[in-house]
Amino acid sequence: MALLELKGVTKQFGGLMANYDVTLSVEEGEIVGLIGPNGAGKTTLFNCITGYYKPTSGVVRFQGREITGWSPDRVCKTGIARTFQxxxxxxxxxxxxxxxxxxxxxxxxxxxxxxxxxxxxxxxxxxxxxxxxxxxxxxxxxxxxxxxxxxxxEPRLLFLDEAMAGLNPSETNDAVTMVRKLSEQQITIVLVEHVMKVIMPLAHRVVVLDSGQLIADDTPERIATNERVIEAYLGEKYRAASRSH
Amino acid sequence: MRTSRWQIPALLALILFLIAFPYLFTQPFLQRTMILIIMWSVLGLAWNFLGGYAGQVSFGHAIFFGLGAYTSTYLFTEYGISPWLGMIAGAVVAVIVSAIIGWPSFRLAGHYFAIATIAAGEIFAIIFRNWKTVGGAVGIYIPIVRGDKLIDFQFHDSKIGYYYIILAMLGLAALTTYALERNRIGYYLKAIREDPDAARSLGINVTLYKMYAMALSAAFTAIVGTFYAQFVLYISPNTVFALNISIQMALVAILGGTGTLAGPIIGAAVLIPMAEYTRVYLGGRAGGLHLVVYGLLIMIISVYQPGGLMAIYKQWRQKETARKMQQVTDAAAAGKEG
Structure with missing residues (x-):
């Protein structure tokens, strides 16, 4: 059984589809990176899971128990903690x-x-x-x-929303070490991050959102060569860079 | 804040002074002023639970003051029930009403909560003005009971009985505040004041804890409402449900420093004598002048020192500590050179 399961999570703000039909699961002990361009709906997805938004439709399960639409304090009590962007x-x-x-x-x-x-x-x-x-x-x-x-x-699952944005290289290094140490302590981690150099070596798995939809869910190595992801987010430069390695 | 060497002796001296006060100063005017200072200290501390620690500014606390005054007075005049029991009943009524007001209005953020409390306060004033069973706009006179017995909650030969009752209430409110500051609820209330969304992310049921703070605040306010009724022996909607009372409660706490134990007491000690003296000396010629002074005070505090008098004291202590540290390092440097 997955620790966290999302099934068809959709969040609509008026005419805007911030998240559309997002289905994914997080296994116990994983470090999952969540990436995507600005406005892709990463923070909205965090908010839907941690209770700050109520999904328009879809189901969120934690340890097999449905927690869709629970208030943030109840979500926290059940073992999910978060930081803010x-x-x-x-x-x-x-x-x-x-x-x-x-x-x-x-x-x-x-x-x-x-x-x-x-x-x-x-x-x-x-x-x-x-x-x-x-x-x-x-x-x-x-x-x-x-x-x-x-x-x-004392969470079992920790959501980090851009925990490393705005840090200098040595501070970023400290933060990465910290995430690794937490992972060793059996805390499952989902992190939103823009710095590819951070995400790629750290995450066991990378999930990519674009315009509210999940477009890829794979290992960091395969994400780096995924055509759709390069087009939507990483850009041509990244392809060139990864070739030269 | 760390306690320094002189703080505990100073506190003990203050407590002894307060206990001895009615025997040191026997003039009725001074005793009356002191009773009012202490009464407003308790009201300020009561307001502080919600407005200071939880950061929910209320301008409707006269509701609880009035409910306390009316509940005990009505039970006494109609059924002969002791005001002491009436005081407890009044606190219970106030707590229930606080939950009824709090539950919907805590969904409102910031200024909108303050506005809602003003509206609620006016609603109660209007209800009691038109409620014939409890005397309508005329109010209720409390029949005089001679004998000055503690059980009767009335003292006529001297005000000393009232003095010690309100002093005991101050002790209770101060101890409750002291305990709150060191307890989970106190930490949670401060977290809610600082950032409700962050508080939620840490497992705090924000609405529930705001309601706890309001219940505590309402109970203490109602108890003082009963005290006031027994002290003045006459209550009416215009005296106990007045917006003035709500504002003065807030002002006492804000002037002294919200979210601190000493703040509301200092605020009352500064504001109440000022109000009393301006009322006595200028009352005939310039009625309402103390209200002008209040207005000025609010403006000065909000512009120059939103932390109140306590913040000025804390800043002075920080500077003082820094100065002493500097002296020590200077001396050390001089020692090395020499």
Whole structure:
């Protein structure tokens, strides 16, 4: 049984088909990359799964259980966490408090939530900044904090919406290492990413959306040579580059 | 905020001062002013649960104040039920009404919630003005009970009984705030204030927690409503369901600093004496002048210091800490050179 299953998920905004008939599944332990041009409906799909949008039609199943149209907090409780494309840290709270808010989901007592949060801050390398206000962090650390906060809810499935956008090469490297470490801890990961150099070596499988539709679902190697994907998203330059390798 | 060495002794001194106050200052005007300061501190703390921690600005809290006042007064005048029991009944009524108002209006974001609460407040004022069973626009006089017994919730020879009751309520509200800040609910409310969508992604049922905050806020406000009724011994829609009360509750908390324990108390300590003195000294010649002062205060706070007086204090402490650190490093540098 797949961990996450989408069947014919469609999301319509007035006349716009943001997602159309998307069917895909994510297996336990996978790292799945979700790519596609701007406006392809990647974030909309995230929102349909995590409860921020209700799909117009279609079914979302998690661990075999239908969760279509559940509210975001219920989705989180069932074991799916997410980060946001535009960071949404709790600005006037400290780094530790941010992560504690996440940890409270599984640890209702403040001292337990605190212990869990400190553990995660250690793991994500934010421990030295635990008393800083979240608004004073750099963009890279804000993204890291969002990830830490999501991890504190102890998810089985983690959605990362452009977790590496806007990071410099060394910060990106750290983020990639982090994703690998999470994967080793049995957390299944779906990431939206624009940086091909990041996605290709990291993902076990790549799913491509274009104009709301799923146009490819394959291994990174085969995606890189898929005619339709090159045409829709990667572009001719990418074909040339992959040939020269 | 970390507690510094002098904070705990200062707090103890303040508590002792508050307990000794009625014996140190025996003039009725001072005692009355102090009772009002404490009463508005409790109201500010009550408003703060919803408006400060959860960030849902309400201008309709007179609803709960009025419900507290009317419930205990009606039960006492009609059925002879003790105002102490009436106070609990009033809190229960306020909590139920808060859920009825909160459930639909928490779907509204930001300013629209504030507008909805103003509308709800006016609806209650109109209902009570026209509700003959509870005295209509005339209101209800509470029959005087002599003897100054605590059980009667009435004191005539001296105001000291009222003073200690409201002081106990302040203690309860302060302890509740202190506990909330260290508890899951407090963290969740702050998260909702900072970013409701992020809060949802962390498993927080935003509407439910806003309703918890409003229920807590309503219960404390209603309890003070009963206190006010027993203190003044006369209530009417124009005094207890007034928009003025809603605004002053918000203002006390905002002036002092929302989302903090000390803020609403400081706010009341600054605002209430000012209101009382302007009322007494200028009341005859320039009625309503204190309202002009309120308006100016709101403008000044929102332009220069949205964090209130507490934020000014925090900034001063940060500077002070930085200055001391600088001194230490300077001294170390000087030591090395020498």
């Amino acid at each position: 535009i960071v949404r840290v709790l600005k006037e709270m400290t780094v530790l408090e941010n992560v504690m808010v996440g940890a409270f989901l599984r640890h209702p007592q403040a001292k337990d939530a605190r212990r869990k949060a400190l553990e995660i801050l250690e793991f994500t390398g934010l421990a030295p900044r635990q008393d800083q206000l979240a608004r004073n962090l750099t963009i890279a650390n804000k993204k890291r904090l969002e990830l830490a906060r999501a991890l504190a809810t």
